[in-house]
Amino acid sequence: MSEPTLRTEGLTKRFGGLIAINNLSLSLAARRLHAIIGPNGAGKTTFFNLVSGLLQPSHGRVFFQGRDITGLKPHQISRLGIKRTLQIKSVFPQLTVAENLWITRQAGRGFLHPFRAATSDRQTRETVERTLAQIGLSSLAGRQASTLSYGDVALLEIAMAVISEPRLLLLDEPTCGMSPAETERTVSKIRELSRAVDIVIIEHDMEVVFEIADDITVMAQGAILACGSPTEIAADERVREAYLGRDEDEDYVEDAAHA
Ligand SMILES: Nc1ncnc2c1ncn2[C@@H]1O[C@H](COP(=O)(O)OP(=O)(O)O)[C@@H](O)[C@H]1O
Numbered sequence: 001m002s003e004p005t006l007r008t009e010g011l012t013k014r015f016g017g018l019i020a021i022n023n024l025s026l027s028l029a030a031r032r033l034h035a036i037i038g039p040n041g042a043g044k045t046t047f048f049n050l051v052s053g054l055l056q057p058s059h060g061r062v063f064f065q066g067r068d069i070t071g072l073k074p075h076q077i078s079r080l081g082i083k084r085t086l087q088i089k090s091v092f093p094q095l096t097v098a099e100n101l102w103i104t105r106q107a108g109r110g111f112l113h114p115f116r117a118a119t120s121d122r123q124t125r126e127t128v129e130r131t132l133a134q135i136g137l138s139s140l141a142g143r144q145a146s147t148l149s150y151g152d153v154a155l156l157e158i159a160m161a162v163i164s165e166p167r168l169l170l171l172d173e174p175t176c177g178m179s180p181a182e183t184e185r186t187v188s189k190i191r192e193l194s195r196a197v198d199i200v201i202i203e204h205d206m207e208v209v210f211e212i213a214d215d216i217t218v219m220a221q222g223a224i225l226a227c228g229s230p231t232e233i234a235a236d237e238r239v240r241e242a243y244l245g246r247d248e249d250e251d252y253v254e255d256a257a258h259a
């Protein structure tokens with residue numbers, strides 16, 4: 001068995017009197033597409049913040065591919081290969097799509113520097129072109145980011161995470177606010193990417209989750225309610241009671257359970 005891509009031991013995060021993550025011990029296997037679901041306030045984004053070093057845990061430890069990364073700073077964790085996108089979109093609106101990627105790539109390699117060697121410039125340009133093609137944004141390379149559709153901004157964000165060749169990609173509600181067509185396009189990109197990189201996706205859209213995930217972790221009140229394959233999760237009584245009770249979601253669960 002290879003090391004899990006992510007493992008936590010007794011991970012806890014308090015905000016004053018509130019326990020956002022409560023003694024969470026989980027293990028996410030490598031080379032899988034993991035989805036984390038759970039109601040608003042379950043602690044999903046906080047979990048990402050702890051893994052990526054944006055927040056420090058109150059207790060507990062985080063291991064990435066077997067290595068203890070607890071207490072490392074965000075840039076150190078990023079350099080180890082964990083990249084994330086945020087729930088709130090964050091691209092440089094005044095720059096073009098290609099420039100956004102270019103600057104992200106150069107910053108990630110630590111030399112945003114006026115005296116770069118020409119070879120490194122050429123390599124970067126090739127990497128930008130490859131990533132644009134990979135994510136399906138080549139035709140928008142010259143467009144200013146502020147003029148993009150919502151779905152294309154989201155794809156650009158994913159491209160910005162991917163261009164630094166991550167070993168683990170954390171996507172926080174990537175399809176939030178998207179039209180059905182944009183969602184479909186994004187989901188198929190994410191699935192494609194998951195062949196090359198470990199991915200953990202926080203997702204509220206149950207149709208997306210059951211379609212895309214190899215493994216699902218259900219969180220509630222900072223802890224794990226259940227984890228398993230989509231079929232197992234769909235059949236889990238506690239999950240249905242605690243989270244999947246809404247009519248709208250019930251259909252997908254029924255479908256998935258009988259798939
Ligand atoms: N920086 C923060 N300061 C105080 N409370 C926070 C902070 N971040 C999250 N919380 C609280 O922690 C809980 C979990 O939040 P969050 O991780 O954002 O949930 P989710 O992403 O599952 O909706 C919520 O009650 C939220 O209000």
Ligand SMILES: [Mg+2]
Pocket residue numbers: 044045046087
């Ligand atoms: Mg969240």
